[in-house]
Amino acid sequence: MSKEKFTLLESTCVPLPFENIDTDQIIPARFLSATSREGFGENLFRDWRYDKSGNKNMEFVMNNPLFGGKILIAGKNFGSGSSREHAVWAIYDYGFRAVVSSFFADIFRNNALNNGLLPVVVPEKFLDKLMDLVSNDPSQKVSIDLENQVISIIPGGDSVQFEINPHKKECLLKGLDDIDYLLSRKDQIIAFETAKTAKDED
Amino acid sequence: MxxxxxxxxxxxxxxxxxxxxxxxxxxxxxxxxxxxxxxxxxxxxxxxxxxxxxxxxxxxxxxxxxxxxxxxxxxxxxxxxxxxxxxxxxxxxxxxxxxxxxxxxxxxxxxxxxxxxxxxxxxxxxxxxxxxxxxxxxxxxxxxxxxxxxxxxxxxxxxxxPKPGKMRISVNGKLGKGVTAKDVIMYIISQISTGGATGYFVEYAGSVIRDLSMEGRMTVCNMSIEMGARGGLIAPDNKTMNYLKDLPSFPLGFDWEALLTQWNSFKSDPGAVFDRELQFDGSLIRPMITYGTNPGMGMAIDDSIPEIGDIKAEDAPSFLKLLDYMGFKPGMKLLGHPVDYVFVGSCTNGRIEDLREFARIVKGRKKAPGVTALIVPGSKAVEKQAISEGINNILQKAGFELRQPGCSSCLAMNEDKIPPGKYAVSTTNRNFEGRQGPGSRTLLASPLVAAAAAITGKLSDPREFIR
Structure with a gap:
């Protein structure tokens, strides 16, 4: 099944200058009881966005009307903890299309790539600079060029290359789906099973 | 080859x-x-x-x-x-x-x-x-x-x-009194931090790991993800084989010998290369407790929280923010700190051996009056075993109740929530903000530390209660 393609993203950013943001913060467990993929954006960072009585915490950046955009910038080790894909669904549903950090937890990164959300790994120095720039100027824009694997501070600012698995890059650029890919390999999978059974019975 | x-x-x-x-x-x-x-x-x-x-x-x-x-x-x-x-x-x-x-x-x-x-x-x-x-x-x-x-x-x-990198973590030496598998893995995570093994699959080795029971090994492997590892594994040995052999899932007449031959080849070859190797001395490990809001923020129960001067300048603001959530201050000792809740259970410490450890300390003693305790077996089979061994009775006499199995308060998706601001000593795997309910304050620990807290109403050294 085809998905939204990711090619070039140019947007303002939302800065989250905290390290080790875990998936329990991104979407608390009490909101995981839904059985569809939609609607999780409403509860993204729920306990940081709202206080105990359900009032908006105006100190939190996502409640500051000056900040917005499709790029989330976060401190290192983003997405640690639980494997819940709901964290990625929530970030995507809220409107983000890329997350920039110096370091991502493995399962979160896989989940993001499987849902068209691009995790961009940048050097710590670049991340610090970016965090400072966007925190001080909410109108600061950033461009992410997936084809050329470059993230740039625009206009005319620094840019760095980022790494991405070539297979995953292809999937994102073309809006392809790994399940379709695996389904197209059914014959090889069956052949593998047959050979393995024979070997195990040796 | x-x-x-x-x-x-x-x-x-x-x-x-x-x-x-x-x-x-x-x-x-x-x-x-x-x-x-x-x-x-x-x-x-x-x-x-x-x-x-x-x-x-x-x-x-x-x-x-x-x-x-x-x-x-x-x-x-x-x-x-x-x-x-x-x-x-x-x-x-x-x-x-x-x-x-x-x-x-x-x-x-x-x-x-x-x-x-x-x-x-x-x-x-x-x-x-x-x-x-x-x-x-x-x-x-x-x-x-x-x-x-x-x-x-x-x-x-x-x-x-994608195939992850390979890391071997060896823990040698001998564990001291009151030090469990939970303390071993919490110690490792406290040493290498919550992202310290990201990108790797870990093999655990060394005499301390070999000496652990299968339940203990499961506790260690369980928390591999808390240091970012893709997974963790331990080479099978006689202990593994004996555990499996006793299970009812192998039908009569099953070719056990053939299986054993195959399983015996499941170990790393001498000279196999790991991308990263770490060594720890098991005799240095003491009963552990966490003081912050990620599993890497752990220390020995009789230690003090780091002073602000011990933290890198750029990490100081987030360190203070996390401590503030917990209601703690830099340099504070946690022994004697009041505890409101005790939770024993989860995929980390909800097996029969964990209930035995907890019962070993609470036997003949009484639950502290201010403590609410949730004792939750990991499965129906564990529940049944606990009842047949009389653990249920020991718990009851000490003022505890054995509940029915489930993930329960570990992630608080059901009713078993810790209220805002309350301190819970929990035998689980994550002390993230709000993990056990909005505003809850989690202190990760072994079932022995949980038992000592449950009978004293405060953070206590379990080594004082082991007979």
Whole structure:
């Protein structure tokens, strides 16, 4: 099944200058009881966005009307903890299309790539600079060029290359789906099973 | 032949095909599912109009959402009930074996897999749950996946996965009195931090690991993800074989000897190269406790929280913010700090040995009046065993109650929530903000530390209570 393609993203950013943001913060467990993929954006960072009585915490950046955009910038080790894909669904549903950090937890990164959300790994120095720039100027824009694997501070600012698995890059650029890919390999999978059974019975 | 690590042997023998410049197509021997991370995957199959490819290789249980009291009555929370009902329907419609609520084999997915004999050496095992690493204790390559990947496994029995790096963590020496498997893994994480093993699959080795029981090894492997590791595993040995041999899942006349020969080859060859090697001295480990809001923020129970001067300048603001959430200050000692709740259970410490350890300390003593305790077995089988061993009676006499199995307060998806601002000593795996309920303050620890807190009402050194 085809998905939204990711090619070039140019947007303002939302800065989250905290390290080790875990998936329990991104979407608390009490909101995981839904059985569809939609609607999780409403509860993204729920306990940081709202206080105990359900009032908006105006100190939190996502409640500051000056900040917005499709790029989330976060401190290192983003997405640690639980494997819940709901964290990625929530970030995507809220409107983000890329997350920039110096370091991502493995399962979160896989989940993001499987849902068209691009995790961009940048050097710590670049991340610090970016965090400072966007925190001080909410109108600061950033461009992410997936084809050329470059993230740039625009206009005319620094840019760095980022790494991405070539297979995953292809999937994102073309809006392809790994399940379709695996389904197209059914014959090889069956052949593998047959050979393995024979070997195990040796 | 080039020497190989155990991880390489298992991984490589399950690669159907390597995608050019991409991940491997990895064949999965055993898939576990539960109610929270599977419904969207089944929706995907329905949308595509395809069946489950190998239904006999998936096993389902309901664990995350379920109450730990009155399990014979309908689940009160409507969303939870709906999610469990959907799993029941999905298993029925797609022909998957299901140990639902009240089934004698029901329990936490990572507790029932091993105890029912589904988890075996040399296997690849996945589940939409990060603590799938638990099964690595049996010498299996086991790791957590997301829901899109659950759908891949249901549809094709395979996932696309880049091969992680290899790390070996050796713990040698001998553990002191009152030091458990939980303290070993909490110590390792405190030394290398919560992202210290990201990108790696860890093999645990050394005399301390070999001396651990199978339950203890599961506790160690369980928390591999808390240092970012893709998974953790331990080479099978006689202890592993004896554990498996006693399980009812091997039918009479089963060719045990042939299996043993195969399993004996499941170890890293001498000279096999790891991308990273770490060594720890087990005799330095003391009973552990966490003081912050990630599992890397741990210390010996009789230590003090680091002073602000010991923290890197750029990390100081977030360090203070985390301590503020916990209501702690830099340099503070935690021994004697009041405790409101004690939770014993979860896929980390909800097995029979954990209940035995807890009972060993509370036996003949009384629960402290101000403490609310939740003692939750990891499975129906653990519950049954605890009753047959009389642990149930010991707990009752000391003022505790054994509840019914489930994930419970570990992630508080059911009613078992810790109220805002309250301190909970918890034998679980994560002390994240709000993990056990909004505003809850979690202190991770072993069942022995939990027992000492439960009878004194404050953080106490369990070594003082071991007879």
């Amino acid at each position: 080039e020497p190989k690590t155990l991880f390489d042997k298992i991984w490589d023998s399950h690669v159907v095909q390597s995608v050019e410049k991409g991940p491997d197509i990895l064949y999965i021997d055993q898939h576990f599912i539960h109610e929270v991370t599977s419904p969207q995957a089944f929706n995907g199959l329905r949308k595509r109009g395809i069946p489950v490819f190998r239904p006999e290789r998936t096993l389902a249980t309901a664990d995350h959402n379920i109450p730990t009291k009155d399990q014979d009555k309908p689940i009160r929370n409507e969303l939870s009930r709906n999610q469990v009902d959907r799993l029941t329907e999905n298993c029925r419609d797609f022909g998957i074996e299901y140990f639902g609520l009240n089934h004698p084999s029901n329990g936490i997915v990572h507790v029932i897999g091993p105890e029912l004999g589904y988890t075996r050496p040399g296997m690849t095992i996945v589940c939409g749950d990060s603590h799938t690493s638990t099964h690595g204790a049996f010498g299996a390559v086991a790791f957590g996946i997301g829901t899109s990947e659950v759908e891949m496994v249901l549809a094709t029995q395979c996932i696309l996965q």
